[in-house]
Amino acid sequence: MIPELESFKMPILSLVTLTPALGALLLTLIDRNNKALIRQIALMVSFLGLLFSLIMVGNFDATVGTMQMEENLPWIESLGISYHLGVDGFSVLLILLTSFSMPFVFLSTWKAVDSRVKEFHIALLLLQTGMIGAFVALDLILFYLFYEAMLVPMYLIIGIWGGKDRVYAALKFFIYTMVGSLFMFLAILYLYNHAGTFDLPLLLERLRTTNPLDGTQQFWLFLAFALSFAIKVPLFPLHTWLPDAHVQAPTAGSVVLAGVLLKMGTYGLLRFAIPLFPEAAMDLREEFCWLAVTGIIFGACMALVQTDIKKLIAYSSVSHLGFVVLACFMNDVESLTGAILQMVNHGLSTGMLFLMIGIIYERRHTRELADYGGLAGVVPVYSVFFIIAVLSSIGLPGLNGFVGEFLILFGAFRADAVWGILAASGVVLGALYMLKMTKMFLFGPLVHDANRSVSDLQTREILYLSPFVIMMVWLGLYPSTFTKLVQPTLNLYVQMLQN
C-alpha cells in the first residue's frame, strides 16, 4: 500500500491499459526512417506501462477479494455499454506479467526486425493495450472489443514479419480465433436480452437472483463462451493453429503469443465462462478435464518428436496449458492458485525460451535441432541462461514451474486419481522432451562448422534475459509474495461457486 497515491485517485487501470495505445499514436507522428528513435520511444512507453502496473500492484489491497480500483463510466449509453474496469486476484498477476514482458520483447527486436519498423512497433503497442484491456474489462462488450483488438495486430505481426508460410499461418490464426469469438459475441447478446445488461458484476448478480437461466440456456451459452476460450488456450483438439502461428511468427510475436495471449483463454474461463454458467460448467466438467488431460499427454508426445525447436516449444505450450485448464475445473483454492501461478510461470519460461531461440536464430538462421549440437562450449553464457529456462519449464524445485504444477497435480489427484496419474506422467514426459532437446541443442559433438563461430550473448541480450531469471527464482523460492495477492479473490470465488 502506498498511502500517498491513494489520496488522489488516479485512473490507474486506464493508465496501464491506454498508455501503450497513446504511445502508438505518438509513433505515427515520427518519421519512419528514424528507426532508432522509434525503438527508443516504444521501449520507453513500455517501461512507463510497467511503472504504472507496479503502482497498480502497490495500490492493490491483498486483504480484499473483490474488485478494486474500479472505473465505471457510461460509454455508449444508447446501447448500454459502459467503460467498466477493475482488477482482482485473477487479473493482477496477469497484468503484471504482460507489462513486465513487453519492455524486454521490445529490446529483443532491435536487431531482429529491420523492415517497416514503425508499423511493427505500433502493432506491438496496440497489442499490449488489447491484452491488458481484456484483463481489466468488466463490461462484456468492452471485453469483447479488447479481445478482438488483440487479433488484428497479431495477425499483422505474423503476416508481415513472419516466416515463409506466414500468410497461411496468419489466416489460420485469425479464422480460428474469429470462429470462437463470434459465438461468444452471440452469447453476450443473448445474455443482454435475457438480463438487460453487459456489466459483468451486475450480470452475475441478476443471473443469481432475478433472471436465472434454465439448464438448456446455460448449456449453450457456456459452450459458446468455452469454445472461444478453448480455441485461445488452445485446448486439445482445437490447438492446430498454434504450432503454425508460433513457427511462422517473428520472435516478438511468439513471445507475446505464448507469454500472454494464450492466458486469455484460461483467464476467460475463470472470469466469465465458469462463474456465469456454474451449473453447465459442473455438468461438463468431466468432458473438459478429459480434454485437458488428453492435451497434456498429446502435447508432450508431439513435442517429443519435433525437430523444429519452435514447434517443440509450441507443443509444450499445449501440454502446459492443459494443466491450467484441468485446474480451472477443480474449484478449490489450492488448484486455482496453481492455475494462476502456472499461467504466470508458463509466460515466463516459455517467453524466455522463445527469446533465446530468437537470439540463436539471428545468428544461425535455422531452427532445426539437427543443425545444432555442442554449443555449450562455444556460447557458455547463452547455455547457462538456456538451461535455466529449460529447468524452469520442467518444474525443477527452487524455480517457478514447480510450485504451480505441484498444486495442480495435488488437486487433480484429489478429484480423480486417474487424472492425477495421467497429468503426472505429462510432467515426466515434459522433462523427457525438454532434456532431449537441450542435449541435442547444447551438448554432444560439435559437428557443424558454422556453429564454431557463433558469438555469445551481448550486454543488451543479457539485460533483457536477466529479469526473467530473477522472476523465476523469486517465484520458485518465495511464491507467497504473489500467491497472497490472489488468495482472497479465490476464497470468494470458491464460496460463490459452492452456493
Next chain:
Amino acid sequence: MEPLTLSKAEILAVLPAGALFVTGLIQLLTDLADPNKTSRQEKTHLAMIGATGALVALASLFVQGTAASTGELYAGAMTDDLFGRLGAGVIIVTSLFCTLMAGGYLSSSGNNRAEFHALVSFSAGAMVLLCQSTNLVSMFVAIETLSLAVYVLAGFFRQQKAASEGAFKYFVMGAFSSGFLLLGMAIIYGLSGASLSFSAIAAAGASDDALFAVGALLVLIGFAFKVGVVPFHSWVPDVYQGAPTLAVGWMAVAVKASSFFALCRFLYHTGGGAYMDQILIALSIVTMILGNLAALNQQSLKRMLAYSGIAHSGYLMIPLIVALSGDDILIGASLPFYLCAYAGTTLAAFGVLTALSKATDKDQLGDLNGLAKSRPLLALGFTVALISLAGIPLTAGFIGKLMIFRDAIGAGFVQLAVIGILTSLVSVYYYLRPIVAMWFRDPRSSFDLIPAPWGVQFTVGACGIATIVFGIFPDWLVELSRISVETILG
C-alpha cells in the same frame, strides 16, 4: 377542383430534391451552350454547388421541423419526417462524395461528359423523393426516375462492350422488377378501396386478405430486384463489373439505401399482409448464405463487393423482420444506422477502386498487391472499410451488426442471429484477402504510381475516419436512428 395552394411545409419538403433536379437541368443546358466541352472543372463545381444546396435545404428542414412527422403533404404523396431526412442526408452526402471523386476519375478514363453529373443529380433527387414518399404513385415515380438515370450511368462507358452488356441486362431486369412492383401496387390499390397513401391502405384494413399478401409480395419482389436480394440478384455482379467503378459505388450505396428506406416505410405502414414475416425470413437467410458464399471465390474486387453487397441486403432485412414481429420496444431501429455505416464503408471501398482503375479493367485482387507500400493511406482507408464490412470492433460496421443481432435475439429470432454470425465468419475470409494483398504481398512490377486524385483521397479519408468515429462514439447516430424509426410509426 380546388385551387393549388402550397403550405410552407410543403415547399420546404421538396427543396432538397428540387435543388438536385435544378442542378441536373442546369448541367445539361450549360453543356449545350458549351459546344467545345472545355469546362470540365466548372461542371464538377456546379454539381458540388447543387449538392451543397440540397444539403443546406435539408439542414433547414432539420432546423425548422420537429422530429415528428409533419403529416401528409401534397395530399398524402409525401411527408417530411426524421426518417426521410436521414435517408435524404445519406443520399446527398454520398452524391457529394461521388462528385468529388468524379472529376479526376472521368478525365483519366477519357469520358468526361457533363451528363455524368446531371445523371447523378437526377437520380439523387429521385432518391430523396423516394425516401420521403408515402403513397404508391409517388413511390413508383421516384423509383422509375432514379432507375432510368442509373441505367444510363451503368452504361456510361458506351464504347466498352462489357458496359453496354451490363447496362442492357440491368435495364431488362429493372423493367421486369418495375412490372412486378406496378402489379403489386395495382392489387393493393384495388383491395384497399382505391387508396394510394400508405396510411389510407392501412386504415382500409384489407391487409388480412390473401390477395393483399400477393400484392405486398409483388412489391417486395420489385424492391428485392433493386437491392439485390437472392434469388433476384443475378444481375448485380455482371452490372457491377461492367459499369464505371464510380457509378457502381453510387449504385451500391444510394440505390440500396433509398430502396431500403422506402421498403421500410411501406412495410411498417401497411404491415405487409399475411406471411410477409416468413417470406422475409426465408429471403434473408438465403441471401446471407448465398451472398457470402458466392463472394468467397471472386478474383474481381467489383464482383466481390457486389456479392458482399448482396449479403448485406440479407442482414438489412433482419430489422424489417423484427419490426414486423410487432415487438414495440425493438422497432428495427438498427436499419438506418446499419445503412449509414454501410454507406460510409462502401464509399471508401469504391473510392479506392476508382483510384486503381482508369476505366473498368483494373479490379483484380492482384492489382492491390503491395498497395500498403506504394500508397499507405489509401491502403489504410480500404482496410478500415473492409474491417467495418466484416463487422470487427471499433468500426461502425460492428455497432451495426451488434444492433441487428441484438434485436434479432430480443425478438426471438435466434436462428437468424446464428446464421448471421456464421455467415459473417465466412465474410471475414474474403474481406481479409484484399488486406493480405495490400499489406503482405510485394507490388507487381507494372504497378503504376499515379497519385490518387485529391477527391478520392479526401473521400476515402473522411469515410474511414467517420467509420472509426461512429464505431467508438455511436451514441448520437444510434439515437437519431431510433427516433427516426419511431417517427414513421407515429
